Amino acid sequence: MNKRIRLFKILILIIFVVLIGRAFQLQVIQGVQYFRLAENNRISIRPVNAPRGRIFSSEGQTLVSNKLSYNLYYQPNELPPGLTRDDIFNRMASVTDFSREELEEDFQRGRERSSPGEGILIKRNLDNRSMVKLEENRDILPGIDVREAALRDYVFDNTGSHIFGYVGEIGLADLRNLTDLGHDYSGGDIIGITGLERQYEEYLKGNKGFESIQVNHLGHRTELIDEKSPEPGHDLFLNIDWELQQYTERILADKFSELQKESEEDDDIAMPQGSSAVVMEVDTGKVLSMVSYPDFNPNYFAEGFRSSDVNQLFQDPLRPLINRNIMTTEPPGSIFKLVTGTAAVENLGVQADTKFNDSTGRFNIPGWSRAFTNWLGYGEGELSFTRAMARSNNIIFYKLGYELYEEFGGSKLIETAREFGLGKKTGIDLPEERDGLVPDGQWKRETRGEGWYPGDSVNMSIGQGDILLTPLQAVQMTAAVANRGNIYKPRLVDEIRTAQGEVINKYQPELVSQMPYSNNTFEIIEDGMLETVMHERGTASTPFSDFPIDIAGKTGTAQIGGTGTSHAWFVAYGPVPDPEIAVVVFIDQGETSSNAVPVAADIFSYYFDLFPEDQELEDEE
Structure with missing residues (x-):
């Protein structure tokens, strides 16, 4: 019995020793071999970003596209045993023009925005020299990955920059907010920052693909196991007439440069601070041209700015962005007289031939010592209502503003301004639009601690005081006179299509509101605007003197409170009696509306091809 027990124990011991030996062989002797086999079968999943959708003009011309570029990533999960990031970065610094410090800074910045498994973005838009160096040395740079990328390409550089906006690397706040909302974004992704790029981000961005690859123990790609191609973003087709856009940008820039030169030569002339222009269809709200100057080149953002360049652009006092x-x-200055005139015709019974008298060039509110004066400095005598508009006579409009206050306590002028769409966003398909301001009694009490006085209505009647407009609101207001009271939402994008050409959104004109005024009222205002432009005594007549079509317009020289300088405004539409387009030109510190009027005249001339011989000469120059 004892012998059997001993044999059994010996057998158990032998089995145990065999098992221990086998385990030792597997884990110690062959451990490295199996580890390497496991390493050889390591899988890495790499995202493939989608190219952004393109942007086209109304004629189908490519305005914004993409071009091939290459980005540099660090893949820590593909680093072989025995090597560290420091080792790899030191090697990379020794074979490229990248400094070790630069690579470390790029790594730290990229790590903050990186997503698990997707790699850490080190460099964007590699130059050819760097590409060659990395390719020549890829065997000693495991964990370093060069990937194709779609670099945004703004084909015409600065032209249209404020329409398109620009793109940039997604920030931490946007990354958190968008991912919390369920959108597919990762650190290092490119996103629209301003303009249409921002407004239509969800359409332009596309959907990512992926590559599932096998990498060996050296961190090198050995086999593509699976892949999904990215889906390009949708394309935008604009209402923008690209030839008109280019022309408007050129003449606005020329006028701005001319005024800068005049200011440099004469200390009494203010230096202009910026300018803008919009051309819009009066019966649809389609924006055919939108220019803001000075402008910028959005390619700089796409290609990657140096911080010093960014600071210079953002700190430019002319605010090109x-x-x-x-x-x-x-x-708005005197372009607001369109509103005051409408309120007077509707509520005071004023007609085109209603007579007024400006005997002294001064107006006094009863009981007030302060005199309100005319821009001429002297009285113009008897004037009809339309002639008062054509001459932009402040005295007559002071009187109308005061009468409106006496009858309605200021409410009718404020109400009419808001009927024209002032004091709220137009709703254009661009981000960062401002409301403007139509002040009232409540606003004054909240901001100034006082009520609405007759002087407030008198000041507002000529577009001074606290009333504030954007140029886009001004052209929307002007179009409403042309189309007899319809407020259309301005729109830049006409269609959205897939990359294959399927239309997924076709935007129709959107009527925001209809003003409760008669056609006769708008016809009277139009008569005054026609006299402004087409009559020899009108304040905008000279640049339009040889026009074969009739244009209706209104000048405005808006004083900037307490500075002694003025903004230049001009709004117009044409041709009368069947208007197609409305135009606004604004020059910040442009001194006088006479500086804005010629720009608008050139726009009308170009759009309607009125003087092709002159245009050919300009193009040759």
Whole structure:
């Protein structure tokens, strides 16, 4: 019995020793071999970003596209045993023009925005020299991955920059917000920052693909196991007439440079601070041209700015990144007389031939010592209502503003301004649009601690005081006179299509509101605007003197409170009696409306091809 037990124990011991030996062989002797086999079968999943959708003009011309570029990533999960990031970065610094410090900074910045498994973005838009160096040395740079990328390409550089906006690397705040909302974004992704790029981000961005690859123990790609191609973003087709856009940008820039030169030569002339122009269809709200100057080159953002260049651009006192058509609000000056005139015709019974008298060039509110004066400095005598508009006579409009206050306590002028769409966003398909301001009694009490006085209505009647407009609101207001009271939402994008050409959105004109005024009222206002432009005594007549078509318009020189300088405005539409387009030209510190009028005249001339011989000469120059 004892012998059997001993044999059994010996057998158990032998089996145990065999098992221990086998385990030792597997784990110690062959451990490295199996580890390497496991390493050889390591799988890495790499995202493939989608190219952004393109942007086209109304004629189908490519305005914004993409071009092939290459980005540099660090893949820590593909680093072989025994090597560290420091080792790889030191090697990379020794064979490229990248400094070790630069690579470390890029790594730290990329790590903050990286997503698990997707790699850490080190460099964007590699130059050819760097590409060659990395390719020549890829065997000693495991964990370093060069990937194709679609670099945004703004084909015409600065032209249209405020329409398109620009793209940039997604920030941490946007990354958190968008991923929380369920959108597919990762650190290092490119996103629209401003303009149409921002407004239509969800359409332009596309959907990512992926590559599932096998990498060996050296961190090198050995086999493509699976892949999904990315889906390109949708394309935008604009209402923009590209030839008109280019022309408008050129003449606005020329006028701005001319005024800068005049200011440099004469200390009494203010230096202009910016300018803008919009051309819009009066019966649809389609924006055919939108220019803000000075402008910028969005390719700089796409290609990657140095911080010093970024600071210089953002600190430029002329604010080239600002789209002045929607992001600046200014006193409108006498273009606001379209509103005052409408209120007077509707509520005071004023007609085109109603007579007024400006005997002294001064107006006094009863009981007030302060005199309100005319821009001429002297009285113009008897004037009809339409002639008062044509001459932009402040005295007559002071009287109308005061009468409206006496009858309605200021409410009718404010109400009429809001009927024209002032004091709220137009709703254009661009981000960062401002509301402007139509002040009232409540606003004054909240901001100034006082009520609405007759002087407030008198000031507002000529577009001064606290009233503020954007240039886009001004052209929307002007179009409403032309189309007899319809407020259309301005729109830049006409269609959205897939990359294969399927239309997924076709935008129709959107009527925001209809003003409760008669056609006769608008016809009277139009008569005054026609006299402004087409009559020899009108304040805008000279540049239009040889026009074969009739244009209706209104000048405005808006004083900038307490500075002694003025903004230049001009709004117009044509041809009368069947208007097609409305135009606004605004020059920040442009001194006088006479500087804005010629720009608008050139726009009308170009659009309607009125003087092709002159245009050919300009193009040759």
